[in-house]
Amino acid sequence: MHVGYDVRNAHEGDRMSENQEVTGDSTIGQERTVGQERTTGRRRTTGRERMSECDRMVERSCAADRDRTGGRDCEAGHQDAERDLEGGQDPEGFMPDSVRIVLASGSPRRRDLLAREGIPFTIRVSDVDETLEPDLLAHPEEAAKKLAERKAGVVVQELLDEGAQGTIAVIGADTIVVHDGVIFGKPENPSDARRMLSTLSGDTHEVITGVSVWLVNVPEDGNVSLGFRTLAETSRVRFKKLAPGLIESYVATGEPMDKAGAYGIQSVADVFVDEVSGDFDTVVGLPVKRIVAEFSEIFGLAR
Ligand SMILES: Cc1cn([C@H]2C[C@H](O)[C@@H](COP(=O)(O)OP(=O)(O)OP(=O)(O)O)O2)c(=O)[nH]c1=O
Numbered sequence: 001m002h003v004g005y006d007v008r009n010a011h012e013g014d015r016m017s018e019n020q021e022v023t024g025d026s027t028i029g030q031e032r033t034v035g036q037e038r039t040t041g042r043r044r045t046t047g048r049e050r051m052s053e054c055d056r057m058v059e060r061s062c063a064a065d066r067d068r069t070g071g072r073d074c075e076a077g078h079q080d081a082e083r084d085l086e087g088g089q090d091p092e093g094f095m096p097d098s099v100r101i102v103l104a105s106g107s108p109r110r111r112d113l114l115a116r117e118g119i120p121f122t123i124r125v126s127d128v129d130e131t132l133e134p135d136l137l138a139h140p141e142e143a144a145k146k147l148a149e150r151k152a153g154v155v156v157q158e159l160l161d162e163g164a165q166g167t168i169a170v171i172g173a174d175t176i177v178v179h180d181g182v183i184f185g186k187p188e189n190p191s192d193a194r195r196m197l198s199t200l201s202g203d204t205h206e207v208i209t210g211v212s213v214w215l216v217n218v219p220e221d222g223n224v225s226l227g228f229r230t231l232a233e234t235s236r237v238r239f240k241k242l243a244p245g246l247i248e249s250y251v252a253t254g255e256p257m258d259k260a261g262a263y264g265i266q267s268v269a270d271v272f273v274d275e276v277s278g279d280f281d282t283v284v285g286l287p288v289k290r291i292v293a294e295f296s297e298i299f300g301l302a303r
Pocket residue numbers: 104105106107108109110125130151173174175176177186207258259260261263264265266283284285
């Protein structure tokens with residue numbers, strides 16, 4: 001299967017090159033290597049608006065897709081691009097000989113899940129504002145996709161700012177818990193964690209993980225090509241009735257604080273769970289099987 005990217009060469013309006021003048025602060029994120037050794041040139045840039053430019057690009061892409069697909073969502077639009085490529089049209093000659101994979105995440109769960117696939121990758125952690133615009137709060141799947149796009153996009157911009165060369169696939173992801181249409185991210189404090197767990201107790205909720213994969217190609221002539229595709233996977237989790245004492249002692253461990261919905265199904269909180277419908281890894285934070293299947297060409301080139 002061809003990889004479904006909305007392929008574009010850098011051109012007026014979509015250009016993301018190292019020459020670009022943007023403003024805002026930008027401490028380059030830390031990069032760690034998993035699977036094999038790599039080094040990355042780093043420089044500090046100042047006064048740049050990297051994120052807003054990536055956001056603008058995402059918005060333009062989604063709007064263009066909506067126009068093109070008669071109102072269907074961004075993912076559907078990108079699937080149209082996939083079909084174009086499957087039809088043998090790859091005018092940009094986008095698929096390279098080898099790809100470097102970057103996981104744009106500080107989540108140890110995502111690192112472990114991707115490492116399990118035996119694919120070499122580096123980790124790049126970036127500070128991304130995860131505040132959701134009010135209109136997205138009512139559309140959880142779109143919200144997870146948007147945050148995943150932001151996380152990958154900010155790392156793409158950093159890499160371009162640093163003058164990275166070659167072909168790089170950047171993966172961003174975001175996991176949210178949704179109960180009765182209300183989005184639960186990470187708890188703000190222990191009492192927020194208690195509130196979330198009490199709400200989830202004895203009921204079923206969804207866990208949505210959005211994943212955005214950006215493919216960037218910077219040949220020696222500096223003519224940047226860039227495409228991305230975003231998907232979301234949903235699993236349903238049914239919780240047992242949780243006794244207040246159990247919630248209290250779990251919150252006291254501190255474990256809920258960095259997890260959407262205030263629990264980690266992969267650890268002691270598995271005792272809260274009656275049933276999972278759907279992919280378990282999606283709940284933990286990364287639907288790796290789907291990612292590897294849908295982006296098999298990229299991962300094949302990275303091995
Ligand atoms: C529901 C659930 C979530 N989680 C975690 C996965 C994510 O790490 C976290 C949701 O927060 P995210 O904002 O998706 O991710 P993150 O901030 O941890 O990492 P990054 O943005 O750098 O990629 O919750 C579990 O580990 N187990 C679970 O059962």
